[in-house]
Amino acid sequence: MFHRLAIFAALAALPLALPAAAQGKPVLTVYTYDSFVSEWGPGPAIETAFEAICACDLQFVAAGDGAALLARLRLEGTRTKADVVLGLDTNLTHAAAETGLFGLHGLGDVDFDMPVEWEDDMFVPYDWSYFAFVGTRGADLPTDFRALGASDAKILIQDPRSSTPGLGLLLWIKAAYGDEAQAIWEGLADNIVTVTKGWSEAYGMFLEGEADIVLSYTTSPAYHVIAEDDDTKVAVPFSEGHYLQVEVAASIASSDKIELANDFLRFMVTDAFQSVIPTTNWMYPAVTPTGGLPEGFYSLIVPDTALLFGADEADHARDVALEEWLTALGR
Amino acid sequence: MADRAGPVTGRARVRAGVLPVVGAVGRVAVTRTGIAGVAATLAVLALTLGTVAAVLIRAEGGFRIGPQDWAAIRFTLWQAALSALLSVALAVPVARGLARRRFPGRAVLVTLMGAPFILPVIVAVLGLLAVFGRSGWVSQALGLIGFDPIGIYGLHGVILAHVFFNLPLATRLILQGWLAIPAERFRLAATLDATPRDIARLLERPMLRAVLPGTFMVIFLICTTSFAVALTLGGGPRATTVELAIYHAFRLDFDLSRAAVLALIQLAMSGAAALIALRIAVPVVTGAGLDRSVRRWDADRLALRVIDALWITLAATFLLTPLAAIAARGLPALADLPVQVWAAAWRSLWVAGLSVAVTLVLALAMTLAIVRHPRMGRWMEPVGYLAIAASPLVIGTGLFLILFPLTDPVALALPVTALVNAVMALPFALRALVPAAAEVESRFGRLADSLGMTGTARLTRLTLPRLRRPLGFSAALAGALSMGDLGVVTLFADPGQATLPLLLYRLMAAYRMDQAAGVALLLLGLSLAVFWIFDRGGRVDADV
Structure with a gap:
């Protein structure tokens, strides 16, 4: 009897959770990560802009972060409802391509404004930034990994096993130092205050004063300048160069709305999409909009060298680098 | 202290059905209790081992630890x-x-x-x-x-x-x-x-x-x-x-x-x-x-x-x-919380309410079965504690694998969150309820049996009133835990249906740490309120 009651309660509650039915327009389903669709992310503005021209209903489905997004797609396989997947980065595209789920974009040559040449017939970049250590203006902060390891600056990083920036730092050091990477990590070990599960924990702890610098992006200070009128947060330029994060989207080959999906990818590299990115995702747009970037973005540091593994290299380097990281910090 | 052994003998007699008439009537009630208990236990097993099994079935190849x-x-x-x-x-x-x-x-x-x-x-x-x-x-x-x-x-x-x-x-x-x-x-x-x-x-x-x-x-x-x-x-x-x-x-x-x-x-x-x-x-x-x-x-x-x-x-x-x-950190931001907070707070309260209901039903069914059928209870009780040790990530993934072929998991995000939260709170409810229920059985079981008090009457007149305090505590914990939990379903959270903890994480991910601190304080306040209401409700006339 109790059981029937519980089931009844659950069923009675169901209609509240069901989404409103679409009104006859074709529905384009875009899988993305959670912060993209949040009220403060690019999602809402982009949905409005695309629906104004597509005669369709754009529906976002959110799953954690980029890695969770790919995991979900792998769980669903060919039965996935996704037409477009938006929010993978270059560390995931190798594994993503291997699933065989993605189609070619056929966009032709797009004039991207990125520090690297982009040639990929499957994944279309929509924004990018450099990983960087963010600290406080005026503090005397080391400007390369060796100096950082030798200093007594306290740093906060994220775990590469659960966080995208954490994995980025692993590849950054690997790309800059190759076989010496483990030695670099051993030097950093006593500077690392702690390792957090995700970016939010580390950044929050940094703002509360738990460390001198935190692993984030070169574009992070733009938020403080633009939204808070606070120019005390700065990214520290590193002489080894900075590792890039490029965020990409692609269509699902088996989608029955492949035309619409490709329309979306094409829309993605236009001003209407790109102009939303800087002050919602706090990244550089992949194609600079006609009006340029917001004011605060021009005061950011611009690294001399951009580091980036190709998709295949990244996949291999990751396992080696993770092993070295665990050895260096695990003792 | 001379009567220490008394209740034990009493329970033993009930179990053995010494009084033939009472024994016969007792057995009917006992069966229904047993079935409800087994059903609740199976539900917990499905969520814990069942989800792991779903992941294992989907997995390819061997493993190496x-x-x-x-x-x-x-x-x-x-x-x-x-x-x-x-x-x-x-x-x-x-x-x-x-x-x-x-x-x-x-x-x-x-x-x-x-x-x-x-x-x-x-x-x-x-x-x-x-x-x-x-x-x-x-x-x-x-x-x-x-x-x-x-x-x-x-x-x-x-x-x-x-x-x-x-x-x-x-x-x-x-x-x-x-x-x-x-x-x-x-x-x-x-x-x-x-x-x-x-x-x-x-x-x-x-x-x-x-x-x-x-x-x-x-x-x-x-x-x-x-x-x-x-x-x-x-x-x-x-x-x-x-x-x-x-x-x-x-x-x-x-x-x-x-x-x-x-x-x-x-x-x-x-x-x-x-x-x-x-x-x-x-x-x-x-x-x-x-x-x-x-x-x-x-x-x-x-x-x-x-x-x-x-x-x-x-x-x-x-x-x-x-x-x-x-x-102190959240107070300044309370005044300018984003409007979405209130909808999220309402959703969280709704999920918490549902969790409380499910927790109480499961916990009560299992508690009564454990107390009245000690032999079955020996296996039932540990199962009740399993959920707490289940990996949220694996439960989420397993549920996703089970639900995906059947329906759109996103549409079920909130009810599933409530269900999982309820099972997560079950161990605490059992911890509070089982000893109390055993006490009720040992103190009043003999009297109730001799009066032929069984079934609903026994439940509503004897057991429930005596369990009011642990029930209130269980409901309080289930509600408050559910309020604060991000849920195992972040794998298929509905973007438009954020709960308060998810909103807090979203604010942090969007650099809005001050507003996040405000939401944290709101969440703390609401969780405490939920806890207090249920916990007090369980002991309205108690002086402790």
């Missing part, structure tokens, strides 16, 4: 055992103090002290760091007198955080043990001029012997699934727990078989811990009393007053200071 996984298992067990031991050891004097003292604000203090347990992890960690962090209050105070900041990161940090989380729960569970000792015993002890030492030996130690193993086990289990807390305060990959190893397998390698096997290891560790603890625990046999609240004539000595005051003050300071930090 590497040295890193063994290191994670060792660290998990070690930190969980230490955390549980310390939480329980500290909770005993605090609970004793609270049990034998009356002072203004005591009820509020008991409720407030429960708050750390129901906080979302990230909020609690930031609160702790505001006090114990490198630039926290303690370090700042030390800096004023020329000392270095304290280093919180390391195994001691993990344990400090776990004690912060679990001392309140341990205190509550042990306090309930104290309050369950019938007032007549203390009255009798007073008339016999018993010293505090006599009371400890005759009344308190047997109670602790019954309550402590279960309390230790529950906290041990909670700590085995710790991930973000252990990692953040542990200071790095040395503090890798099994749950983090599961993340590694799932996210980086998409190795479902390794994730599932690690989840099974986690469940096996917990199952074993639950079996051992329940074996060690000796049922409370305090004898029949008249259900009155306790007055303590023995504790009027000055030395005891000072000791109790000291323990209560220490615990309250330790638990409340980080809460004060959270409140």
Whole structure:
């Protein structure tokens, strides 16, 4: 009897959770990560802009972060409802391509404004930034990994096993130092205050004063300048160069709305999409909009060298680098 | 104390059905209780082992448990055992103090002290760091007198955080043990001029012997699934727990078989811990009393007053200071919270309400079956504790795999969150309900049987009223835990249907740390309110 009651309660509650039915327009389903669709992310503005021209209903489905997004797609396989997947980065595209789920974009040559040449017939970049250590203006902060390891600056990083920036730092050091990477990590070990599960924990702890610098992006200070009128947060330029994060989207080959999906990818590299990115995702747009970037973005540091593994290299380097990281910090 | 053996004989007689008529009637009720209990147990099994099985079926290829996984298992067990031991050891004097003292604000203090347990992890960690962090209050105070900041990161940090989380729960569970000792015993002890030492030996130690193993086990289990807390305060990959190893397998390698096997290891560790603890625990046999609240004539000595005051003050300071930090941080932002907060708060309350209902139904069904059918209960009870040790990531993935072919999992995000939260709260409900229900059976079972009181009448007239306090406590915990939980369903959360904790994470991900702090304070307030309402509701006319 109790059981029937519980089931009844659950069923009675169901209609509240069901989404409103679409009104006859074709529905384009875009899988993305959670912060993209949040009220403060690019999602809402982009949905409005695309629906104004597509005669369709754009529906976002959110799953954690980029890695969770790919995991979900792998769980669903060919039965996935996704037409477009938006929010993978270059560390995931190798594994993503291997699933065989993605189609070619056929966009032709797009004039991207990125520090690297982009040639990929499957994944279309929509924004990018450099990983960087963010600290406080005026503090005397080391400007390369060796100096950082030798200093007594306290740093906060994220775990590469659960966080995208954490994995980025692993590849950054690997790309800059190759076989010496483990030695670099051993030097950093006593500077690392702690390792957090995700970016939010580390950044929050940094703002509360738990460390001198935190692993984030070169574009992070733009938020403080633009939204808070606070120019005390700065990214520290590193002489080894900075590792890039490029965020990409692609269509699902088996989608029955492949035309619409490709329309979306094409829309993605236009001003209407790109102009939303800087002050919602706090990244550089992949194609600079006609009006340029917001004011605060021009005061950011611009690294001399951009580091980036190709998709295949990244996949291999990751396992080696993770092993070295665990050895260096695990003792 | 002469009648100590009385109730036991009573229960044995009921079980054997000595009175033929009563036995026959009893068996009908017994069957229905049994079926409900088995059904509830199966539901828990489906959510725990069933989801692991779903992941295993989907997995391809074999698995290998590497040295890193063994290191994670060792660290998990070690930190969980230490955390549980310390939480329980500290909770005993605090609970004793609270049990034998009356002072203004005591009820509020008991409720407030429960708050750390129901906080979302990230909020609690930031609160702790505001006090114990490198630039926290303690370090700042030390800096004023020329000392270095304290280093919180390391195994001691993990344990400090776990004690912060679990001392309140341990205190509550042990306090309930104290309050369950019938007032007549203390009255009798007073008339016999018993010293505090006599009371400890005759009344308190047997109670602790019954309550402590279960309390230790529950906290041990909670700590085995710790991930973000252990990692953040542990200071790095040395503090890798099994749950983090599961993340590694799932996210980086998409190795479902390794994730599932690690989840099974986690469940096996917990199952074993639950079996051992329940074996060690000796049922409370305090004898029949008249259900009155306790007055303590023995504790009027000055030395005891000072000791109790000291323990209560220490615990309250330790638990409340980080809460004060959270409140201080969030207060300025409360005025300009984004509008979405209110819809999210409403959704969270709704999910919490549903969780409470499901928890109570499951817990009551299992409790009655465990108490009335001890042989079945021996297997049923450990199953009830499994959920707490289930990997949230694996439950989420398994549920997704089960639901995806059938329906759109996103549409079910909120009800599924409520269901999973309910099962997660079940162990605490069982911890509170089973001893109380056993007590009711042993005290009033004979009388009820001789009156032929069975079925609904027995449930509504005898059992439920006597269980009101633990039921209220269970509902309070289930509701508050559900409020603060991010849920296992982040894999298929509905973007338009964020709950309050998800909104908090979204604000943080969007750099809006001040607003996030405001939401954290709101969440703390709402969770406490939910806890207080249910917990009070369970003891409207009680004076404790």
